Amino acid sequence: MDRLRSLKIHDDTLNRTRFCGALLVILIVLLFLSGIFMAFYYSPVPGAAYDSVDFALFNVPFGGIVKGVHHYAWNLLLIVLGIHLFRAFIVGAYKAPRQMVWISGVLVMLFVPLFIITGDLLPWDQKGYWSTQVRLSIISSIPLVGDLLVRLLQGGSLTGVVALTRFYILHILLLPGLLIFLIVVHFHFIDHYGITEPLTHGTDQRVKTSFFPNILNRWLFLFLIVSVILGLIGWYWTAPLGDPADPTDSFYVPRPEWWVLFLNQLVTIFKGNYMIVGSMIIPGGLIGLLFALPVIDRSPGRHPIGRWKLMLAAAVITVAMIGLSIMGYVDHFVGAAY
């Protein structure tokens, strides 16, 4: 306790203008807590899985709120992750000596979609089942390892009880374990190299404050606010649960999630033999760019104006992603025959 009391960290680690990192931790904690609650009622067997989720959602006291918190928290997590990454890019947080902070952060970011992909199948509803089928078909298009990966995930030729069990284990055991490990690594590098200084003033002007109780109180206050807001949203807008999965219903075409609209549009543009360009090469290239950023931009200056070429390239990529997402939205949500 004394060690905690004596621990001093920068005041701007968590304040009114800089809270995305803390918010991400809060959302992950909320996802873990709500996930544990839901696991008490979940049965990972096709058919029974749907009924157990339906029961937890509509019959268990506060079940709808907990499921709502879980559902809306991951959506918010993606948004906050995006903002966190955007801010880190703008202030040049990837630059020396914090290259590993950036790289471990990108790894954490890449992990989140894996939770969504594995979690989507668990309710065993139409959307989850058929979205998984689409994702497995995209994975199978990866040269050399695609089929092997699909076999590993599915555990057979069909998405059935084995696939559901594997997705469940991945979702509640392996992925959370790995995520915690990556977050610990991320924090280790932050602890070692410190958080990025604001662009406006240098290290010498930054105020330090005690972690306990000042920063912890701020974190708990934010935790409370976010929990209440997500709880209210979950209470008012019940988390969606579609019709039970029917593997024989080949007419069902799942709508892509908002966060993959641009990827989905890429797959739509590059068809047939070129499918791999949209499904692997371009997304893989973007991920590669994120990892390579500390190597690509080694200039000492952090101010965006001094890095205008990089800013321009990032703006072009962002505009392209937004444009593709809008196209995807129009294709799948505006007047589409779903």
Added chain:
Amino acid sequence: MRTKLFISFSLCVALLIGGLQFTTGEATGVSKETLTALRTKSVPAGLDDPIWEKAKRLIVPFEGKERFAGKKASVTTKAVYTDDSIHFLFKWKDPTLSVTKGAWKYDGSKWSHQKSNEDRIALLFEINRINNYATKGCAIVCHVPQGASSAKDGKFGTSTAAEMGDLWHWKAARSDPAGFADDTWLTKISEKKGGRKSDKGKGGDQKNMTDDKSKPKFMLAPGKTFAKHGILLASHAVEITNYSDFKAGDVLTYRMPKTPSGSRGDIKAVSRYADGGWTVMLYRKLDTGNEDDTAFNPRKKYNFTMALFDDSGDEDSYDSEVITLSFKR
């Protein structure tokens, strides 16, 4: 600082609302029709209550089966709900009023059954999930399963006892004159028997015939009146003591509707036949508390199918695709 805070807050709110637009939207991907029940403070007083104008209508297409194969029909459907009840309104064209259901007719020397049947509409909800009902609908429960020994007995039912359906069955001759729809439920089909069961309680109809089945046994009791369309209710009937009072052309109800009680009497009905069509309102508690009924939770969505019978028996019907019932909150 304040400007920064304001911009950050506005951005967060905009992103949150924008995100909600995507995430709370319909997750379904098939072209399934949704009937949205409108929330109201008071229950509709009748078929012409102005509240029905506010409820969004859904025109449900039907396809004919067996005798009606190749024919189409449609029913304009609306729904409203209050804190404790749900009301459906159905309108459909039917040039012929059919409420006879084998009524007796006297020709001056003997009694015989009239040929025509009755008009009906039926709705089937899930009490417990019926496997693939959400996507296949009527095909899962309403048709003869392979290997059923008798088409008539095996016609209607589920595959397992855990799968249960709630069948609302409005009959123009046998239930409507008493002011109800027959409340029944669906369970596992067996080789010898269908899965259709009556809800707990009393109800249905009573056959009006003598032991030798040659003539009616009951007539209208003194001081009582016939129900709508000249139907004799079981509760208004008295045993016939003198058959010589009847003259040629007299008609007497064969299937006398009983006033239902218990769970069987949960669904009340109001109807009107006018201008070549039916308007029918069915209503009951959202949650009757009975195990043989679907407990409606306005937070949830429900799948249901409908069947229309035009002066026909169970075999000849118009069936709808699966419809989603959602509740506007």
